[in-house]
Amino acid sequence: MAQFQDLKTRVKLNPETYFKYDGGEHILLKNIHSDDGLSIKYDIMLILYELIHWKSVGELVEPWPPGDQEKIKAHLETLYASRIVITDEAEAAVASESGLSETLGKNIHINVENHHVMLRDYVRMAAYRRAIDRAVTPETVALDLGCGSGVLSFFAAKAGARKIFAIERRSDIIYLAEQLAKANGLDTQIEFVEGASSHISEERLQPKPNLLVAEILANGILEENVLEFTIDARRRFLAPGAQMIPCGLDIYFFGFDCGLHQSRWEEVEEFKDLYGIDFTMLGHVLCGKATMRLDRFNTALHKAVTDPVLVQAIDFMTLENPAFVTRFELVAKEDGPITSFCGYFKAHLDAETVLTNSPWAPPTHWTHLIYTLPATRFVKKGEALQLELIYDGAMRLQLLD
Ligand SMILES: C[S@@+](CC[C@H](N)C(=O)[O-])C[C@H]1O[C@@H](n2cnc3c(N)ncnc32)[C@H](O)[C@@H]1O
Structure with a gap:
């Protein structure tokens, strides 16, 4: 358990939020109410609830009940292994993200919420990159439904797609994605379209995409209405016989x-x-x-x-x-x-x-x-x-x- 000695967690965009395990008998939580720390918050609440039936959040320095130390160590190990815990290496990113508005030269609040967590989910990223690399040809016109940070559009662009339509309903994150495309020299291939896909007319996406890429899978599996949006996109936007990721x-x-x-x-x-x-x-x-x-x-x-x-x-x-x-x-x-x-x-x-x-x-x-x-x-x-x-x-x- 050596790796948990002085384990420190920071949630990006809120450097004040962290929990700390001293390798001994105490766990410290601070400012865990942060919106940006949602997934960490629930994992930590679970640990606390199981161990000490602690129901509120805030600030805590509590000894663990005797006999439960192995249990909390196992929890922490799982959190660590699942990369839900963002360790010190995130600090550099915290620093660079806090300068984001200045870099973009616009006074805009960009809420990256879980996008950094998704980008750091290497299992997810590797699977999508593999599928995109296998699907894209120079003839590909892709539709990235719910582009978020733009990462799947960037993969398609790098794989050589002729054109990519990147649809996103959130104005702040699509703005960031556009800036990222420019910064990476990928903006000539990608056309960003702001709005919910169901509200975008089919004439807007021409030529018709022959590849759909979408990652709107929720913790509640269908919670983000992946079925409804996928059916709608297939019917209205896609060319006949288009490939779909996922299929x-x-x-x-x-x-x-x-x-x-x-x-x-x-x-x-x-x-x-x-x-x-x-x-x-x-x-x-x-x-x-x-x-x-x-x-x-x-x-x-x-x-x-x-x-x-x-x-x-x-x-x-x-x-x-x-x-x-x-x-x-x-x-x-x-x-x-x-x-x-x-x-x-x-x-x-x-x-x-x-x-x-x-x-x-x-x-x-x-x-x-x-x-x-x-x-x-x-x-x-x-x-x-x-x-x-x-x-x-x-x-x-x-x-x-
Ligand atoms: C799970 S995130 C994935 C973001 C990005 N594609 C990625 O893989 O990192 C889903 C994104 O899709 C957007 N979204 C979901 N349904 C949408 C829809 N019908 N039209 C436009 N955007 C949508 C959400 O706002 C969110 O940014």
């Missing part, structure tokens, strides 16, 4: 024991009397949702009680209706408690390139989609649970028996 998406679920269950449902109790009012119903709604408190299945800490099952295989080339209701079965591979169900995706970027946030694959920046049961379900080996996954613009999972 398909598989959704998997499995059952597990999250270990947080008791404390999570104890919270519902608290809602019984808030300011003399019974808020129990609100507590049930809260606990019925995919939880943000535990947002990652950790193979070192949690136990899968069923194998993962492919619940929905979506073919982007032929999909016409984004909505679905799918029944499926999870079979217990051993006796044990199931408190939660974990969903993850496999995106087929091309026939040979798969990008996944499976907990058993190399870690990415994506968390998992986790639904928690209102009561622990004890299952026997071989017992089958019947479930239903529904998507109608929002995703829901229901246990049927």
